[in-house]
Amino acid sequence: MDTFDQFNQGRLALPGKTVDFDNLPWNAHPTFKGVALKHIVTAADTNGQFSYHLVRINPGCTIGNHIHATQLETHEVIRGFGECINNGETINYQPGTISIIPAAIPHEVTAGEQGLYLFAKFMPALG
Numbered sequence: 068m069d070t071f072d073q074f075n076q077g078r079l080a081l082p083g084k085t086v087d088f089d090n091l092p093w094n095a096h097p098t099f100k101g102v103a104l105k106h107i108v109t110a111a112d113t114n115g116q117f118s119y120h121l122v123r124i125n126p127g128c129t130i131g132n133h134i135h136a137t138q139l140e141t142h143e144v145i146r147g148f149g150e151c152i153n154n155g156e157t158i159n160y161q162p163g164t165i166s167i168i169p170a171a172i173p174h175e176v177t178a179g180e181q182g183l184y185l186f187a188k189f190m191p192a193l194g
Contacts, residue, residue, distance in 0.1 A: 101128030110192035118192035
């Protein structure tokens, strides 16, 4: 089982609460075709402090150029290959790559031929 499968079938363990990730649905991204998110830790879980999401980008699909005005975002690549344009510079994405996108910085992510799977974290949380 690779790292993505371990996360996808993992669990959130908090005092008094456990959430099995395989019971969480994949949600189609509201704007970008071929992109889905599994909301692992939500703003409601952290009083808005941070959120964690598994992100699945289908082969050749793109999370288009956008910004998060108030959130710092991190990406941890856990399967596949692609690239991120972060503040105008191209970063090659492969398993093990971690990228940091400060608040208000334009960025986009494009998956390669095998698709791309990320663990994305936002501070403060996505709404």
